[in-house]
Amino acid sequence: MTDTIYLDNNATTCVAPEVFEALTPFLIDEYYNPSSLYDPAHGPAEAITASRKQVARLLGKARPDEILFTSCATESNNTAVFGTIAANPDRRHIVTTGVEHPAIFSVGEDLQRRGFEVSFVPVDTDGQIDRVEFVRALRSDTLLVSIMHANNETGVIYPVEELSRITKETEPSIIFHTDATQTVGKLPIDLRGSFKNVDLLSFSGHKLHAPKGIGALFIRRGTRCRPFLLGGHQEGGRRAGTENVAFIVGLAKALELAMENHDEDEARIQAMRDRLESELVERIPYLEVNGKNAPRLSNTLNVACHFIEGEGILFQLSAEGICASSGSACTSGSLEPSHVLRAMHIPFSAIHGSVRFSLSRYTTDEEIDKVIEVFPGIVNNLRRLSPYWDVKKNEPRPEAMEMLTQTERPQ
Amino acid sequence: MTWNYSKKTTELFMAAVSGQPGTHLGEIEDADGFGEHGSIACGDALRFTFRVDRHAEDPKLDRITEARYLTFGCTSAIAASEALCAIIEEGDFTPIDALQITNQDIVDYLDGLPQAKIHCSVMGAEALEAAVFNWAQKRGVDLVELGIDISHDEQEEGRLVCTCFGLTEPYIKRKIEELELESIADISNAIKAGGACMSCHHTPGGLQDLLDQVNGSKPTTMKGLPILPMARAPKAQPPIEMSPFKFAKKVEEIIEGYIRPQLARDAGDIELIDIKDMKVYCTMKGACANCMGSQNTIKMLVEQALKDQIDQRIQVIEV
Numbered sequence: 001m002t003d004t005i006y007l008d009n010n011a012t013t014c015v016a017p018e019v020f021e022a023l024t025p026f027l028i029d030e031y032y033n034p035s036s037l038y039d040p041a042h043g044p045a046e047a048i049t050a051s052r053k054q055v056a057r058l059l060g061k062a063r064p065d066e067i068l069f070t071s072c073a074t075e076s077n078n079t080a081v082f083g084t085i086a087a088n089p090d091r092r093h094i095v096t097t098g099v100e101h102p103a104i105f106s107v108g109e110d111l112q113r114r115g116f117e118v119s120f121v122p123v124d125t126d127g128q129i130d131r132v133e134f135v136r137a138l139r140s141d142t143l144l145v146s147i148m149h150a151n152n153e154t155g156v157i158y159p160v161e162e163l164s165r166i167t168k169e170t171e172p173s174i175i176f177h178t179d180a181t182q183t184v185g186k187l188p189i190d191l192r193g194s195f196k197n198v199d200l201l202s203f204s205g206h207k208l209h210a211p212k213g214i215g216a217l218f219i220r221r222g223t224r225c226r227p228f229l230l231g232g233h234q235e236g237g238r239r240a241g242t243e244n245v246a247f248i249v250g251l252a253k254a255l256e257l258a259m260e261n262h263d264e265d266e267a268r269i270q271a272m273r274d275r276l277e278s279e280l281v282e283r284i285p286y287l288e289v290n291g292k293n294a295p296r297l298s299n300t301l302n303v304a305c306h307f308i309e310g311e312g313i314l315f316q317l318s319a320e321g322i323c324a325s326s327g328s329a330c331t332s333g334s335l336e337p338s339h340v341l342r343a344m345h346i347p348f349s350a351i352h353g354s355v356r357f358s359l360s361r362y363t364t365d366e367e368i369d370k371v372i373e374v375f376p377g378i379v380n381n382l383r384r385l386s387p388y389w390d391v392k393k394n395e396p397r398p399e400a401m402e403m404l405t406q407t408e409r410p411q
Numbered sequence: 412m413t414w415n416y417s418k419k420t421t422e423l424f425m426a427a428v429s430g431q432p433g434t435h436l437g438e439i440e441d442a443d444g445f446g447e448h449g450s451i452a453c454g455d456a457l458r459f460t461f462r463v464d465r466h467a468e469d470p471k472l473d474r475i476t477e478a479r480y481l482t483f484g485c486t487s488a489i490a491a492s493e494a495l496c497a498i499i500e501e502g503d504f505t506p507i508d509a510l511q512i513t514n515q516d517i518v519d520y521l522d523g524l525p526q527a528k529i530h531c532s533v534m535g536a537e538a539l540e541a542a543v544f545n546w547a548q549k550r551g552v553d554l555v556e557l558g559i560d561i562s563h564d565e566q567e568e569g570r571l572v573c574t575c576f577g578l579t580e581p582y583i584k585r586k587i588e589e590l591e592l593e594s595i596a597d598i599s600n601a602i603k604a605g606g607a608c609m610s611c612h613h614t615p616g617g618l619q620d621l622l623d624q625v626n627g628s629k630p631t632t633m634k635g636l637p638i639l640p641m642a643r644a645p646k647a648q649p650p651i652e653m654s655p656f657k658f659a660k661k662v663e664e665i666i667e668g669y670i671r672p673q674l675a676r677d678a679g680d681i682e683l684i685d686i687k688d689m690k691v692y693c694t695m696k697g698a699c700a701n702c703m704g705s706q707n708t709i710k711m712l713v714e715q716a717l718k719d720q721i722d723q724r725i726q727v728i729e730v
Contacts, residue, residue, distance in 0.1 A: 131684075131694075131730050132684050132685070132730070134730075135684055135685045135692045135728075135730055136685055138687070139687075140687070140688065162730075166692075166728055166729075166730060169690070169726065169728045170687070170690060170728065307451070307483065308483065309454065309455065309483060309484050309485050309488070310485075311485035311486055312424070312428070312484070312485055312486050312489060315414065315424065315485075315486045316425075316428060318414070319425065328454065328485070335454065335575075335576075335599060335603050335606030335607050336575070336606070336607040336608070337454065348451055348452045349451055352451070352454050352483075378428075381428035381429065381430075382428060384428075384430065384436065385427060385428065385436055385480075385481060385482055385483075385489060386481060386482070386483045387438075387447075387456060387457075387458040387481035387482065387483055388451065388456075388483060400451075403451055406452075
């Protein structure tokens with residue numbers, strides 16, 4: 001096995017050395033419970049306070065008491081949904097999209113089964129939200145609107161600023177939540193400015209080089225939201241459970257690092273992503289870039305290779321030491337391809353052949369070179385085996401051509 | 412979910428994709444047997460062909476000499492296709508003997524497959540069966556006479572149970588019996604039914620019912636539906652003096668007759684998106700779409716005009 005080339009940073013990231021250094025003292029030396037009264041517990045308690053201030057400041061001068069530390073973004077999302085439902089029992093309508101992360105999408109499906117009305121706003125073939133459908137879905141008695149800031153699979157960015165404004169202009173009492181897991185530390189988030197209409201915002205640490213097991217939820221003052229976890233006075237009584245001091249410190253440090261060199265890092269990452277994209281498009285026929293015409297995160301590239309299956313691509317990439325992911329059925333644990341790609345009506349000749357590369361500030365040009373070098377061959381290997389591909393002409397067989405536009409199952 | 416393929420599966424896949432000699436990639440032209448299973452929409456598909464050494468007198472004594480496949484699918488689907496062809500070529504089978512090869516033989520050849528990938532081996536066995544039936548037809552062999560049940564050769568007619576993968580009741584029931592499937596998870600792993608939208612699991616006539624019918628039922632209890640609190644009626648809206656239809660007509664009239672001509676002077680335009688009570692949703696078009704002042708235009712021109720001419724409570728929202 002060669003050295004690992006890690007291009008799956010939308011799944012998780014490595015812990016930055018600076019973050020590791022900042023958090024370890026709270027595992028070994030300052031391990032005390034921050035709720036305890038004796039002197040040694042002061043340090044951990046102070047560290048949490050400082051971290052909370054730091055996180056609040058870096059998200060556009062939010063108030064520290066508006067930041068809640070949780071265990072992960074999934075917990076933050078569940079708290080946002082179930083907390084607002086519990087606090088607003090007279091409302092039963094929720095608006096979200098068909099492309100949310102499962103931590104919102106599956107919760108929405110579950111709520112439907114429990115008798116809530118949930119509107120899943122559709123997206124277009126570039127994965128961008130249909131604004132007209134969004135407006136139609138809004139009602140004066142809507143309880144919650146939950147729309148992600150950027151999509152984890154395609155990197156498509158949603159106009160949260162605009163959508164939250166339209167929501168509040170429709171009815172100020174509608175609560176607006178955004179899952180910003182993929183964007184905190186990457187895109188500007190100003191909770192006092194452009195995000196002033198956002199009431200709830202979720203994110204996690206492990207997407208920005210903090211450890212797994214730490215997340216946060218911004219709850220704007222005055223937002224009606226009940227606690228999700230009961231059993232203690234921590235986090236102002238809004239999230240019970242002993243605070244994960246070390247990881248809270250790590251999260252604050254990671255956010256600081258992300259902001260510190262943000263512009264430089266982003267330009268470099270985007271240049272590498274763009275190069276990867278244009279080289280693959282040039283070298284591989286019948287390759288689609290998913291979300292091509294929508295604004296996208298600069299670190300994400302989701303391509304779909306017609307007439308082959310993504311799992312076989314990942315397996316060969318893995319043999320080259322390259323880590324990426326796919327929305328194909330064989331990699332999802334379910335037997336269905338990704339709900340995000342289906343919502344975008346990607347033709348089924350391509351939907352099973354999607355591969356996502358997601359870069360980080362630790363990605364190097366050499367690593368991108370390697371992918372550009374091996375990926376076309378990998379695609380070719382599988383196309384030689386495919387019953388839909390004409391190897392000699394290097395194009396789909398004539399009878400398979402019509403599949404290029406079919407998006408619904410023939411049933 | 413990390414890969415937990417056997418060494419054999421990995422080796423067969425890598426040999427196949429790198430086109431090593433001895434692998435069975437391809438399609439035999441004018442094949443003696445041709446069979447397909449799966450489709451691109453379902454996520455995997457196999458095209459299987461074989462050639463026989465024709466026996467001079469009795470076609471039943473034909474021997475399969477060569478087997479090839481083309482497969483759209485994951486690592487295990489491709490490895491299972493390789494395994495199928497290898498088993499057949501190594502065994503020196505007559506096509507009728509080849510029918511004895513089961514998906515379990517393929518699994519064994521691969522030194523095991525993960526539970527969730529069992530359907531890859533089933534796909535191989537299905538395509539083989541289809542190819543043998545095809546051979547029998549071409550060679551004029553009457554399989555029924557030999558006591559082979561070919562009733563399921565024709566696309567099994569019957570009620571559609573799994574709409575995602577297009578699988579019918581008779582097919583699923585036959586497979587439950589043949590493959591000794593005991594749970595819904597077993598069914599999904601083996602033939603994919605119920606593995607996508609999952610809506611056929613517990614519906615009447617769904618997978619659980621079919622399992623019960625084949626394997627004998629176990630008592631189940633149906634819990635009552637949860638009782639949900641009634642939603643409070645939304646707060647009363649201020650009365651609009653005209654019907655919603657007339658209100659919408661009036662808004663349109665003013666946009667057409669007054670607002671649009673004004674915007675047109677600056678090469679701008681407006682589109683009415685929706686109306687909810689007193690809220691009017693519009694999109695600015697043309698030169699107005701990219702104008703920094705579009706919010707002001709909406710408020711000063713559009714909203715003011717509608718307020719003045721219809722109702723002071725109207726609010727215009729830019730989309």
